[in-house]
Amino acid sequence: MREASIGASEVKSAAVDGDFLIEQVTRQLVTIPVGTLGADGSFERGTNILPTVNAPVFAVLPKTINQVYTSFAEGDFSLGQLSLLPDQEAKMNLDAFLGRHAAILGQTGGGKSWTVASILQKIAAFPQSTVLLLDLHGEYSKAFGDNAEVISAADIEMPYWLMNAEELLGLMIDRAESSAPNQNAKFKELLQAAKENHPENVALGLEKITIDTPVYFDLDSIIQEFKRLDTEMQPKAAGSGLKQGPLYGQFTRLLMRLESRLNDRRYDLIFKPKTYNTSGSMDDLFRKVLGEEPSNRKKIVVLDLSPVPFDVRGSLISLTLRCLFDFSYWHSRVNGERYPIAIFADEAHIYLSDASSDQAPRESAERIAKEGRKYGISLTVISQRPREMSSTILSQCGSFLCLRISNPDDQAYVRNLLPDSIRGITSMFSSLRRGEAILIGDSMMMPTRIKVDRPDPTPNSNDASFVKLWSNDPSDLDVAAVLDAWRNQKVVE
Ligand SMILES: Nc1ncnc2c1ncn2[C@@H]1O[C@H](COP(=O)(O)OP(=O)(O)OP(=O)(O)O)[C@@H](O)[C@H]1O
Ligand SMILES: [Mg+2]
Structure with missing residues (x-):
């Protein structure tokens, strides 16, 4: 609602002329159509009839307001007043x-x-x-x-093996590096094998295990394999001596990145899980996070x-x-x-x-x-x-x-x-x-x-409260x- 009163300049000029001004207030009401009240008191959101100029305006009684709010609410949930x-x-x-x-x-x-x-x-x-x-x-x-x-x-431990392949790759691989495609391909291959071959996962009897299947795998064995490939020497085809393997040096930076994470104690709850380190433990982890432990249910x-x-x-x-x-x-x-x-x-x-x-x-x-x-x-x-x-x-x-x-x-x-x-x-x-x-x-x-x-x-x-705390007697x-x-x-x- 807007009200327009007599402006200061008009008051001033009236005073000069010795005139007397009568306050004339213009009231403007801006309305937003919200809904329609039926004859039976029911309320519906939206309207297909809009009020015209000069239509009568009524204040709504508390009873109607309650009806309006209740009709829209699901259940009896209220935030306050x-x-x-x-x-x-x-x-x-x-x-x-x-x-x-x-x-x-x-x-x-x-x-x-x-x-x-x-x-x-x-x-x-x-x-x-x-x-x-x-x-x-x-x-x-x-x-x-x-x-x-x-x-x-x-x-709480959120173990690395719950990560999908994309999340694991994000942690390990720097896409700007020239060897990134090799690292990517090799990691996926090793991850697949590590998940498939782990005895516990074999026992789960899953029809198919993919690199994204949330099952335990041994990260350390993958790191060992990276290390082996990174330093691998092969016998030369002709004659004696050794030459560098096909992936020699491709994983040096990846290993450095990974090891700095693994050695960072702050990441222990992800990389060195003590409680959740079997596929079977995932059940307990989810119960904990969802507050669904049978002996300790929480909302x-x-x-x-x-x-x-x-x-x-x-x-x-x-x-x-x-x-x-x-x-x-x-x-x-x-x-x-x-x-x-x-x-x-x-x-x-x-x-x-x-x-x-x-x-x-x-x-x-x-x-x-x-x-x-x-x-x-x-x-x-x-x-x-x-x-x-x-x-x-x-x-x-x-x-x-x-x-x-x-x-x-x-x-x-x-x-x-x-x-x-x-x-x-x-x-x-x-x-x-x-x-x-x-x-x-x-x-x-x-x-x-x-x-x-x-x-x-x-x-x-x-x-x-600075005032309250600073008013206390000094203490050591x-x-x-x-x-x-x-x-x-x-x-x-
Ligand atoms: N509903 C309320 N009734 C009375 N006092 C309130 C209410 N809500 C907040 N306060 C007061 O405001 C203070 C700050 O509230 P609150 O901590 O919720 O702010 P906040 O918006 O979460 O701030 P921040 O963004 O810094 O976290 C409270 O300590 C309390 O004194
Ligand atoms: Mg807050």
Whole structure:
């Protein structure tokens, strides 16, 4: 609604002339047609009749508003209350929110992590739900109580043998090298043999094992063979003496690259699995990641990625996401029914960015965003930097839950992701209070401003209070304990 009042210049000239001005306000109402209320009170989205100029306007009663929101919601899932009508639950369609993927956007401190905790606590109220939360700062370990299994990424193993051939090649081969085609061909050949010949895999009785079949193989035997070929000498055809073998020197750089990875302790959870080092152990690994261990069933699995360094984190995330995608694909194929998995990726701009040097996590996530709907695997990305996020993922999102965004460039970026008719709403982003959000898209009847319910317990993401902490009496700082934890990469209790 726009109001035009008397301008300052008119007031001034009237004062000079000694005139008296009567305030004449012009009111303009901009309307967006949302849906149609039937005579029986039923509500339908969309309309085929538009109001004309001078048509009467009525305020809608709370009862009708409730009807409108409820008719659209699937189940009784509510995010909080409407900001404009505090008694009205903000009912939303969770199927649409998850099924068509979502983005939770807002500037730092806007309340994203709290919102995620609040949503997941509600999701955990379902008797059987499956959520994987990628937690970059270790904020959520206490947010879900008994409903969650918190796995430290430093403890979970995502073994190399789960990688498909493409992912393994990506780790080993530098395509710029002239010997890359030879390395590529030889690696595939050795990988095929290593998987086929491993006694455990033979016993699995699979009809066909390919280089992508997720079964255990011994990486070391492949490395030994590379070493042999790299230094192989053959007898000369005529006469005495030796000459270099056909692949002599072709693998020197590959071996160097591979060995530096293998010797890098940070990669032990990928290259030196202690728990998951047989094809049979894959069952346990998936049960753990999905929270489906029979004696310890959990609805939410929090993968705490804070203890692992950046590059390892990328490999870990990409492998986890790809494996979950494949799992839900095959689950649908086997059972004809889906096993819904919701993945929540906090701080997604860090590892799902278009500009990141490690493209693997983004590619795995994009695949879920593009094809996951069909198999019941959903991705919700959470980010304070929408401009740095993968544009493919954002454009696949059917719902946007936007918290406070005051940066005009970020606002403009989000505006471009929205349908034309509701782009104007982005101007409200900067007026949102903490914990207030506007939900836009498939999952809500109409763009709605919501006061998101406070999570209980809250995630550990409070602002540091300088004033409070600096007001304490000075005490001795335990530097050693901090350094010790830093060096150990864990808090020793
Ligand atoms: N629904 C809410 N009700 C009351 N206070 C809230 C709410 N949501 C957030 N806050 C306040 O805002 C602070 C920051 O919230 P939160 O950690 O969720 O921000 P964030 O958007 O995740 O920030 P970052 O991008 O830095 O991770 C919280 O510590 C809390 O004090
Ligand atoms: Mg956060």
